[in-house]
Amino acid sequence: MSRAKPVSPRVTMDDLAKEAGVSKMTVSRALSGNPLVKPSTRERVCKIAEVHGFRVNVAARNLRQRSTRTIGVVIEMTPSHDRSMSEPYPLSLLGGIMQELTSNAYNMVLTTLPLFVAAPPAVDGLILLGQGMNEDAVESVQRAGMPYVIWGSVDGNEDHVTVGSDNVTGGRIAAQHLLAQGRRACAFVGDATHLEIADRLRGFGEAMVDAGACVVGAVPSAFTQEGGYQAAQVLIAEGARIDGVFAASDAIAMGVIAALREMGRSVPHDVAVIGFDDAPGAALFTPPVTSIRQDWDRGGTLLAQKILALTKGAKPISETMPVQLKLRIS
Amino acid sequence: MSRAKPVSPRVTMDDLAKEAGVSKMTVSRALSGNPLVKPSTRERVCKIAEVHGFRVNVAARNLRQRSTRTIGVVIEMTPSHDRSMSEPYPLSLLGGIMQELTSNAYNMVLTTLPLFVAAPPAVDGLILLGQGMNEDAVESVQRAGMPYVIWGSVDGNEDHVTVGSDNVTGGRIAAQHLLAQGRRACAFVGDATHLEIADRLRGFGEAMVDAGACVVGAVPSAFTQEGGYQAAQVLIAEGARIDGVFAASDAIAMGVIAALREMGRSVPHDVAVIGFDDAPGAALFTPPVTSIRQDWDRGGTLLAQKILALTKGAKPISETMPVQLKLRIS
């Protein structure tokens, strides 16, 4: 039994109004629960709306109310199967954002920078995930002329509101962890053109120097296991004598570990490896990967709270979130 | 230097028209690249628009064009850190959808069922991820009176377009794999109230029976490692003598393996375990988890293609996608 839907000529409030013998306005009030309308009227109108399967035209409402109750989230690239745990910004950041937007009855539209430029969605504000290597991202978002917040490095730029983890301290913690194990010849693997990664490297280097040690190598790497694998090979090929590695992400760390092992170095015996993010999977790896945990969930919540505040004319401030050592085996 | 933005009284096409000494219409045409406008006029208009930082009001355009170039994706629950690899529908399904929508210049709004009901976003069509245990989902989406497609079990219901993996065959393959290893006493772990999971169990059972074996136990489980862990304990506590387990997802499989090991059963020696999804992490687990791979990416692409086709008045058909054994150690 196929209940075919005559989707075509949507019924409008005008139609309902005629049928109910009231004005369009009364229909609008009745359906939106305005207490001014007489209960009997409301009931009648609602029943007629129900019968006709009426849905308000959201586009029309958005135009009239000058608000879409929708926030845009600009992500840098499209997630895919192989990358799902290796992206710089994981699902859980989106999860935090979504949680908070949802509980404020806001919708979330996902977009990429090119799409945002080519086909801007109707939104009241924007969350930009990552400053990116190019300043394009921030600039394009600024051009849109609407409120926005950024996930990334808090850089004291008063122009915009930023939320991010304390990457510098994260780097320091990684260094202290390795130093505490007696490691002295440590390398860094990760793409430091990325602002957040640069912060991690900076903190790492500072703490090393503070302890009279130093970073014996820094190799760029994509945010993937494969990237870490290759970077470790480069590191060893260069003849670096290392007993510790700080990887910019857990996926990278896993790749590094795999490469080290293939080259006959045991982890953590010969080389200790610490990652970043506390990605799901880090704990399952063999050996379980020691990591610096970011609170993605709270990050997402903060981003959403701040963009909502901005759309309401408030002036939220940038915020840096603490990170935490997750001690495991590697 | 803070270039504060006077966000307030947005400039409209009317304003530009006055300044350029042309009509609103010409401004609209010029900015949308309509070839009818004289190049010199277009240039003048565009320059003025640029100077004023003009952005079209997308809500107004949406209303007028009766299209939002946006597709809604209804997900069952909010993703979070712990669940990121254990959800029934992972990031990569969204990735496939996003890829396809993006290349058609469509935006994607993520929503949940309650939010969709409470604050419907302005969209031209819907993708529903999962039929859910409650029929609510499908019904709520139908009520919206707009085109939709569903990810899940293709059930011959002509009312809607569905895309999904061939779960029945997936179950058969799992059975054949275990049987080929000489396993005869196999159990199933997973929530069979979920339509797709029920299909997997059905195929599994059929193939077992075909081979003269049978399913010695079926324990429900949430889509998490924790769920699998508990289910395996139940299974053993019930005294089941098993040498094989088919888990409804890889996360569940990992939990099952962990529990079996703690109880002194070795995997795969005493008990072989096969999962489903080929989740990232399955290959990294110890032992690497044998799995049935779903092509999430293609699934997402198909969903997007079909919903776009529907919004254009075409009549796409439901589609079932093949699955594939990923042979590993477990």
Add this chain to the structure above:
DNA sequence: TTGAAAGCGCTAACAA
């Protein structure tokens, strides 16, 4: 408690 008027800002359709 209800209604009438007046747009929100844009673009399809037709006219010039």
Add this chain to the structure above:
DNA sequence: TTGTTAGCGCTTTCAA
């Protein structure tokens, strides 16, 4: 090549 007219469907504002 440009302009005029007429809404898209809703809600704000003001009047009754």
